[in-house]
Amino acid sequence: MTLLAVHNLSIARGTVPVLEGVSLSLAAGRAMVLRGPNGIGKTTLLRCIAGLQPALEGVIEAAPDAIAYAAHADGIKATLTVAENLEFWAAIFGTKGIDHALDAMNLRDLRDRRGANLSAGQKRRLGLARMLVAGRPVWAMDEPTVSLDAASVALFAAAVLGHLAQGGAALIATHIDLGLQAQVLDLTPYRAKAPQDGGRRGAFDEAFT
Numbered sequence: 001m002t003l004l005a006v007h008n009l010s011i012a013r014g015t016v017p018v019l020e021g022v023s024l025s026l027a028a029g030r031a032m033v034l035r036g037p038n039g040i041g042k043t044t045l046l047r048c049i050a051g052l053q054p055a056l057e058g059v060i061e062a063a064p065d066a067i068a069y070a071a072h073a074d075g076i077k078a079t080l081t082v083a084e085n086l087e088f089w090a091a092i093f094g095t096k097g098i099d100h101a102l103d104a105m106n107l108r109d110l111r112d113r114r115g116a117n118l119s120a121g122q123k124r125r126l127g128l129a130r131m132l133v134a135g136r137p138v139w140a141m142d143e144p145t146v147s148l149d150a151a152s153v154a155l156f157a158a159a160v161l162g163h164l165a166q167g168g169a170a171l172i173a174t175h176i177d178l179g180l181q182a183q184v185l186d187l188t189p190y191r192a193k194a195p196q197d198g199g200r201r202g203a204f205d206e207a208f209t
């Protein structure tokens with residue numbers, strides 16, 4: 001069963017075209033890794049697929065509320081504890097139970113620590129635990145392993161495998177090898193033909209973080 005299909009997508013950052021003609025398809029149980037040099041448009045593509053910005057052209061097909069997105073920023077509430085952060089997200093996503101997410105990302109001992117007091121890697125683990133409480137079939141993730149140590153990368157890879165085994169799918173922009181059996185999509189051939197630097201003035205989208 002196909003959980004996500006993208007047809008002939010063209011996307012821009014600000015008003016500047018970044019990628020043209022991107023198509024991909026992700027079936028249940030499958031992972032895909034997005035590759036390409038810095039600035040090619042991996043983040044922009046993921047944001048578009050997550051519904052955070054419109055495409056210039058093309059079609060994205062997924063069931064309503066199918067996609068959970070983990071961005072560079074973790075969206076962690078500094079004044080809430082680890083457990084409260086996850087409870088908050090479970091309430092937003094309409095799911096129940098956070099223990100499996102605490103266990104999966106080794107956060108049990110940190111459950112009562114406030115978001116503000118977590119290390120960078122711990123914050124990242126909490127951000128990834130959020131995916132586990134989302135209860136959504138398609139995980140779209142942008143550089144999920146930044147700040148993670150080797151043990152945490154292994155935990156994350158195991159969490160992705162578990163998600164795939166349950167019929168989920170994952171689209172992951174990463175520069176590292178996660179040891180997953182994933183299809184690789186290099187975005188380099190889809191670089192937009194329009195000038196990348198010319199016409200840039202006024203193109204900056206300040207809301208883009």
Ligand SMILES: Nc1ncnc2c1ncn2[C@@H]1O[C@H](COP(=O)(O)OP(=O)(O)OP(=O)(O)O)[C@@H](O)[C@H]1O
Nearest residue numbers: 013014037038039040041042043044203204205208
């Ligand atoms: N706020 C902005 N407004 C307009 N253009 C931007 C803005 N931020 C980044 N860009 C440009 O958009 C293009 C695509 O950036 P994007 O972040 O999607 O690339 P990426 O492949 O995720 O890069 P990286 O591997 O460095 O994370 C780049 O050329 C970048 O310089």
